[in-house]
Amino acid sequence: MYDLLLFLTLIAIGYVxxxxxxxxxxxxxxxxxxxxxxxxxxxMKTVDxxxxxxxxxxxxxxxxxxxxxxxxxxxxxxxxxxxxxxxSYETLVDRARREAVLRMKEKAGDATVIxxxxxxxxxxxRKANKKGVGCLEAIAYGTALRLEK
Amino acid sequence: xxxxxxxxxxxxxxxxxxxxxxxxxxxxxxxxLVVGVYLLLGLAxxxxxxxxxxxxxxxxxxxxxxxIDAKDANSQxxxxxxxxxxxxxxxxxxxxxxxxxxxxxxxxxxxxxxxxGHVMVFTGLLEKVSSENELAFxxxxxxxxxxxxxxxRGVGRAVVLMTISAFLFGQDSSVSKVLAHALxxxxxxxxxxxxxxxxxFALETINCAxxxxxxxxxxxNKISKEQDxxxxxxxxxxxxxxxxxxxxxxxxxxxxxxxxxxPKPLPKGIQQSKN
Numbered sequence: 001m002y003d004l005l006l007f008l009t010l011i012a013i014g015y016v017x018x019x020x021x022x023x024x025x026x027x028x029x030x031x032x033x034x035x036x037x038x039x040x041x042x043x044m045k046t047v048d049x050x051x052x053x054x055x056x057x058x059x060x061x062x063x064x065x066x067x068x069x070x071x072x073x074x075x076x077x078x079x080x081x082x083x084x085x086x087x088s089y090e091t092l093v094d095r096a097r098r099e100a101v102l103r104m105k106e107k108a109g110d111a112t113v114i115x116x117x118x119x120x121x122x123x124x125x126r127k128a129n130k131k132g133v134g135c136l137e138a139i140a141y142g143t144a145l146r147l148e149k
Numbered sequence: 150x151x152x153x154x155x156x157x158x159x160x161x162x163x164x165x166x167x168x169x170x171x172x173x174x175x176x177x178x179x180x181x182l183v184v185g186v187y188l189l190l191g192l193a194x195x196x197x198x199x200x201x202x203x204x205x206x207x208x209x210x211x212x213x214x215x216x217i218d219a220k221d222a223n224s225q226x227x228x229x230x231x232x233x234x235x236x237x238x239x240x241x242x243x244x245x246x247x248x249x250x251x252x253x254x255x256x257x258x259x260x261x262x263x264x265x266g267h268v269m270v271f272t273g274l275l276e277k278v279s280s281e282n283e284l285a286f287x288x289x290x291x292x293x294x295x296x297x298x299x300x301x302r303g304v305g306r307a308v309v310l311m312t313i314s315a316f317l318f319g320q321d322s323s324v325s326k327v328l329a330h331a332l333x334x335x336x337x338x339x340x341x342x343x344x345x346x347x348x349x350f351a352l353e354t355i356n357c358a359x360x361x362x363x364x365x366x367x368x369x370n371k372i373s374k375e376q377d378x379x380x381x382x383x384x385x386x387x388x389x390x391x392x393x394x395x396x397x398x399x400x401x402x403x404x405x406x407x408x409x410x411x412p413k414p415l416p417k418g419i420q421q422s423k424n
Contacts, residue, residue: 015169030156037154075168078175087164087171094162 014070021069022091029098036105041114041142053148060114061141062103065124066096068134089136093121096138108144117142198301203245206301207265226419227252230270233281234288241357242292242350262291262300276420280412282364286355293350299343348394349401356407364412365402366395 068076068089075088097119108114118141125135231250238244246266255271263269268291278284294300356362401407 033156037156040152040154071168071172075172075175078172078179081179082175085164087166088168090163094160 010070011074012071014072014074018069018071022095025095025099029095029102032102033098036102039105039108039111039114041101041105041117041140043115043117045116047113047115047145047147049145049147055146055148057143057145059141060104060107060111060144061139062100062105062107063137063139064096064099064103065135065137066092066099067125068092068136073134092136093138096121096136097140100138100140104140104142110146111144112147114142114144194302198298201298201301203266226272226275229416229419230275230284230288233285234268234292237285237289237292237354237358241354242289242296244292244295246295248292260287260291262294264300266295278368278415280364280367281415282355282359282412283368284415285358286351286365286368289351289354289358290347292354293347294343296350297343297346299347302343344394345397348398352398352401352407356405359410359413361408361410362402363409366398367412 072088072092076086079086079088100119101117104114104117120139122137122139123134124137227250230252231248234248234250238246238248248266248268251267251269252275253269253271256273257271258273258277259271260274261269268288270288274287275284278287352362352365355365402409
């Protein structure tokens, strides 16, 4: 009985805390993306610009680790049985990638554009026996160019 | 091409959804499915069990018994309980089993009927009883389970249960824990009927062996007064409604006209705490 109670408490905590954190994170992501609108991050390998006008080109990267909460974990576990879109993980991947891109842009400082942007994901913090709550890491990297106007 | 920076209006990567609703729908579906399979397989167990010969049961039991075959340090107690059980079987409860008693060092006031005639008695039980009649009643109760093949049904259902949850979620996931809890409730109500039948069997056996039924109700009275299911572990947690069982036993004693007399004391050395 205590196990069941503990389980339900964990789910409730996971749901409430997870939802609140997510809302706050999305607000922050939205605001910072707005602030960084002047700095495009594109997947093109180069920009059509005279070479002598490129003042600097350097590697920039940003990474973010987002943990799933207990509620999302259980929900995804249930999804594993019936199949279908694992909607509970979608926000995690989305948040991790956007946060990583934002951090990359922060690192780029006064660059004009970031080219050749790549985003990669990995799971970390999962034990060998596959127990425990896993985390998702997203890393975004690219080449920040400072161009002479 | 002119680049105009702007934020996307909607997020295509996140499906707008109600996670709580999804959770309840999935949980409900899963519980329904598992309960359905469990009931079906439970039916299958009930159909098959009467046809399992004791021979086959003995062969099957090897898988369950392998790990508990360790000897108890005090073999005098084991010898005593074993001979008491054989005495009961030889004189009054003719069952096609060769009973083997395992005395286990544990505080639980408990005895278990395992497949293949292996009866496990915990030392907590030996310390708790105050007469041979009480101990004999508990042993006869376990023999009652053998007479009705309840122990096989129990194991069968336990195997079904374990298989389902291990298959779906792996050995120790939290989802299977919750399921185990939900299913244990039906397991309990299932065994209540069996307990009553085993009680009746035990009462008959005790009356036959001693010519009276003293000590039978004593044991339950003692247990129900202490009112601590946790302390008595599985045996009395899964043997609920002790008071109902006592009154049922007393009804039978009255209607059948069983007599009460002085219970027979336990031989020395069985209860270590009192020596």
